Each structure stands twice: as C-alpha cells, then as structure tokens.
Amino acid sequence: MNRRTIVISFICLILVLVSGCDSRGKPTPPQKMQDEQQLLIGLIPEQTLFRQIERFEPLARYLSRKAGVQITLKILPSYSNIIDNFASEKLDGAFFGSFTYVIAHEKLGVQVIARPEGEDGKSTYHGLIFVRKDSGIRFIRDMAGKRFAFVDKATTAGYLLPLAYFKQHKVNYKTYLKESYYTGTHEDAISDVLNRKADIGVAKNTVYERLADRDDRIKNELLILERSPDVPENGLAIRKDLGEDVKKNLTKVLLDMHNDPEGRAVLKAFGARKFIATSDADYKPIYKYAREIGLDLATYDYRNE
C-alpha cells in the first residue's frame, strides 16, 4: 500500500465520517419522497438535449416544491419519440410542441393545461424557412437539387410549415430536393444552414431569435424566406387519467408563479413572463393548418423516415 493509497483511503474515511455526522438529525428524504406523488415529465429536444434540460430543471424544481409533487424530467431524442414512448416510459406529462401535442392528443388523449407567455407578451410562435444569403436561393425554383434540413416530422415549424410550402408550390420535396433530413432540434437546423451543412432549413422563430441574440452571424448571414401562421407555444400536457387534484394543483402553481418573486426569477431564467391557461381549443390553428395541408391526424405517420 503506497502513500497515495493511504491518503485516498484517509480522504474516503473522512468523507464517510463527515457524511455520517451530517446525516444525523436530518429528515429522511426517501420517506418524504414516498409520501409525495412523483411525476415523470417528458421533454422534446427543442434546443440541444443539454440546453433543453438546463432550461427546464429550475422550473421542475420550483413546481416540485410548490405543488408538493416530485417532478422528474426525462428528455427524449425526438419529437416523435415522445408520442411513441409516452405510455412505455410511463410519462405523466410532457412539454409538447404544438403539432406534437395535437398528434398526442389524437392518439393518447393527453390534455394541455398551460403554456408560457414570452417576455414580449406573445404565447405563440411561428415557423420560418431560411437560407444563407449567399446561397442565391430565394424562391421555390432555387431549391431544386438542394439539401433541406427539417427538424422533425412531429413539429409545426420543423415540418408542417415546409410541407405546406411545398404543397403550395405543388412540389414533391422527396424528388425535388437533393437531400432532406431531420436534425432533431431547431438549433441544429439553424446551425446546419449557417455552417453550410444544409442549403435550406426550418425552425421556430423563438429558437431562431434566441440564437440570433447570441450569434450575430444568424442575422447577418441568414435570410428568412417564409413563415407559418402563429400557433400556440409549447405547453405542458398531462395524461388524461392523472388525478384531478394533482392536475389542479399543478395548473394553479404554474398560473400563479409570476405572482411569486421566486417564481418570477424562475420564469425569467426560463425565458417567459408567465404561464397562461391553455386548452385544446387553443390548438385550432394547428388542426386547421394540418387540414389545409391535407393531413389526416388519425393516420398520420409522425415517425421520421
């Protein structure tokens, strides 16, 4: 046994002793957790997986404390994945994208309860089709033979908007384009066009604007060609059979958190002014948009090809 091993053993011993000392007299968290209801909330990769979890974790902690439920976040690698795995992963709810919610509502019966209102007072977003300014692409005709970066088949901005765009111009993108693929996140779609990995990209305006604030190249080098109608911002939807008390409690905390200083701080870090009550009726524009495109939500295959 060399000196280093002795020192490490000594450190471990001290840590064990210290942790042993510290634990005395404290409440036993496992017992507390057993008493509280635990909720597993899914997240879609709106931003990179890591940024998304960083953004939602303070909100989850706040809700856990205030609503008396133990919320655990679970990030999923794609929008469509969340619909597929909602039941198998035993999710109690998820922050769905607007189109993802509509599909999930149709297929799983989840119910939306609230969605954030941005600092600018808007509780909606819209999709954008963009290219590099120096790409020369300005119209549909310029897109022939180009590479297109979708986000996910279950997103409004990342798929419905370009689908509507191509339908409007009577173009079958699968044959018209050289390549199309799904980045999985809005951030990556923007990043790919910016870094010339794709020629045309789509993303939601909120992510686009958030990135543009951090990176001037987005404003200087990208050009927006098309935008979708406004649709409700990503909201929290819960499984239909979740207890009414929990649902009410959760809704109340979300809707009141802007009245609490601590809640306001959490909202600010989250990038919202407050949460507003939301119902399925708020998603009418999506249903209308899908109908206009000609999608049958009951049979729509939302899985990325």
Add this chain to the structure above:
Amino acid sequence: MKKKIIIGLSIFSLVFLVSSVYTITTIEHATAKMDNLIKLHQVEILREHLLIQIKRAQSDLYLKDTPYARSVNTIVADVTTMSNAVNTCFNCHHAEQVANRLKNLRDKVEDYKIDLSRALTLRANAKRLRTEEDHAFQLGTELTDEVDNIITIANLKLEQKTQAAFQEITRTKIMLYFLVVVVPIAAIGLSVLFIQGFTSPVQELLTATRQLKKGDLSYRIDGLKDEFGEVAESFNEMAKALRDDSLRMQWAEQLVVLGEMAGGLAHEIKNPLAGIKASMEVLSMDTTLPEENRDVLQKGVEQIKRIEVLLKGLLNFARPPKPHFMSVDVNSVLDVTVGLALRHPQFASRDSKTITVIKDYDSHLPKTMADPQQLQQVFLNLLLNAADAMPDGGMITVETSRPEPGRSLHIQIVDTGDGIDEAVVDKIFQPFFTTKPHGTGLGLAITKRLIEQHGGSISVKNNHAKGVSFIITLPVRDGEEVQTI
C-alpha cells in the same frame, strides 16, 4: 543571584515559548500541507471521474442505435455531470496558463455536448449520420487525450508535491523528536546548573558556620559572588568582629586579674608605706637633723604620697566601690560637677587662658537610677581631662540628649583641644595607658569601669574641627530594673 534567577527563568520561558511556537507552527504547517494534498487528491479524483465520463459518453456514441445503448436521458444526465465537473475546476484559483487550459477544456466539452446532442437527435442518411458521429467521436477522443494529458501532468506534479510534503513532514517529525529529547535535557542541565549555583554557596556558608562553631574564628569564606558574596563578606566581618571581641575579652580578663593583683598588692603596700611615711615625717621634725637631710626626708615623703595616690587609683580600679543607686537628674549632677570643676585649680589658676564651659542640656531628660557620687567622679574626671587637653584655654561643651526617648540618654563632653592620635584612640580606656608625663593611666580606665557598672558605655572620637568628644550612654532605668540586676 537575583539577576541570575531572572535570566534563568527568562531562558526557561524563552526555550518553552520558542519550542511551543515552533511545535504549533510546524503542526499548523503540516496540517495545511496535508489539507492541500487532500484537496489536490480530490481534484485528481474529479479529473479521473471526468475522464471516465468522457469515455462513457464515447462509449454511448459508439453503441448508439444498438441494443446495448443507454437511454438518452441517462446519457444527458452523465454528460451534464461531466460538464459540472469541468466547471468545478473554475472554483479554484489557477495560474493564467492553467486557467487558459481549463477554459479551453471547458469550451471543448461544450462543443462535444453540441456534437453529442446532434449525433443523438439527427435522423438523416447514413453518410451524414456517419459524418456527424465521426465528428463527435473525434472531438471526444481529443477531449480524452486532453484530459488524459492533464491528468498525467497533474499526477506527476501531485506525486512531487506529495513527496515534498512527506519529506517536510518527516523533517518536522525529526525536529519534533529532537525537541522532545533536547528540550528536557536542556531544562535538566539548566536546573542542575541553577541548583549547583544555589547549593554550593549555601554549603560553603554552612561549612564556615560549623568552623566558627568549633572555635576557628580565623576561618574566612572566599570565592562567592553576587548576593552570596555579600553574605560571605558579612560573615567574614562577623568572624573578624568575633575574633577581635574574643581578643579584647581575653585582654580585659587579663587586666582584671592584673588589677586585682595590683589592688591586693596596693592594699598590702599601703599600710607599711603609711608607717614609713609617718616615720619619715617624724624624723624630718627632728630639729637636730641637718637641713639637707630634712629636705631629703621631705622629698621621700612627697614620693610616698605620690605612691599613695597611685595605690588609691589602683584600688579604685581593681575594687571599685559598689554604686548606690538612686533616682538621679543627670542634668543636675552635671551642673554641680561643672561648678566644682570651675573652682578646681586646673580651671581657676590659668591667668588669662580661660576655659569656657557651655551647657546644652535636654530639658526633658528623664531621671534614671544611678550613683550620683560616681557620676560626679566620672564627669569631673572627663572635665579635668578636657582642661588638661587645652593648656591654652578653649571651650568645653557639656551636652545631654535622648537618642532613643525612654530607653537611654547621652552625655557628651566636647573640648577644643588638640585631640587624640588616631593610633591610640582604641587604647585610651586601657589601664596604665596615658599620654600625660605624670599621669597614672588609670583615670579613664576607672571612668569606663564606673560607667559600665551603671550598664552604660563610653566612647571617644576626634571632632571634625578640633578636639575630642566623649560620649556616655546611660540606660534610663527605674528602681525595679536596678534591683533585678
């Protein structure tokens, strides 16, 4: 010795203080080193943990889309922990070069996270997928190399620091052992020195005292210093005084014996001498005796008278009459004696060379038990001596005082004569010692004897200016005290 004790205590305190401060400082220093080492080892664990996390993420990338792949949620949690581990490094202070390297590492980790996320979420053709995965994998490999490199360098430095710390702790340990051994030895050594410093002089003093007790009054202490030196000096002075007193006592005893012998002889001579003197006086009255023979007889009678005076003095000295004590006002006795002295031929028949007597009495002088006749004899003797010492006239001051009120009184007779040669001052009260051509040498010896019969003492000293002062000290006693003697 006091100085030595203070210095000794200061040395003890200083040694104790220095040892204590050194011990505390070294323990603090060693603890700080160990604490630092523990922190460094913790950081090392953190770095190794980071490396494991990166390798695990690489493994996740490699196993993606296989049955062995872990859930995205787990991967995200692990990579987030990895990212937090890197950020923890920024909690500590680092040199600029290290800080830059750490910042570079953090940036790479962030890039890796983006690539990893992209590889996990991307749905595209195989080529694009492969490109993105390869890119993420390449970045992960670079990150692994970077962290591995940092770990290697840090481990090397840590090993060096650990070695240095252990060496220092070993040095400290040796120093502490040294102190543990040396400080008590030094303390014992110093204690022995101090004890010796105390006991040796005490032993010397004890030996000297025992020698004195045995009667060796010539024993002297030599070689002691400081306070013990002063004690030794006092001891030597005491031994000398004892030796002198002893000699004086022997001399006094011899004188008493001699006086008694002389007194006995005088008593035996006195009667035949009276017969001779009477016979010679009868013979001298014979008218038929030629005038020159009568003169011879007259001179013989005069010489016999001188012998009688001498014999009387001898008898007075050898067998002084017992004092008849009564309460006496010394001032009054002095007054009377001065009056007698002034009528004495030695004062009266001096033509113009007069002697002035100044009286300076303490009006509150208490009465004491004494023989007024003997006191008068003493005072008269001293006054006549003073007159003898001033053949050209002068001044005699007669003074009484109380040096210790209630306990004793002083009578001082001061003249303005030529004084006494310092060499004979000590002998002046010895019998038969005289500086006068026709003196018997018994006057002052008798005076001293009479004063001593009263429990007092007499001393003489030359005045600063001129003449001598005789100082008589008499105890103030009442009748009861005299009866108990």
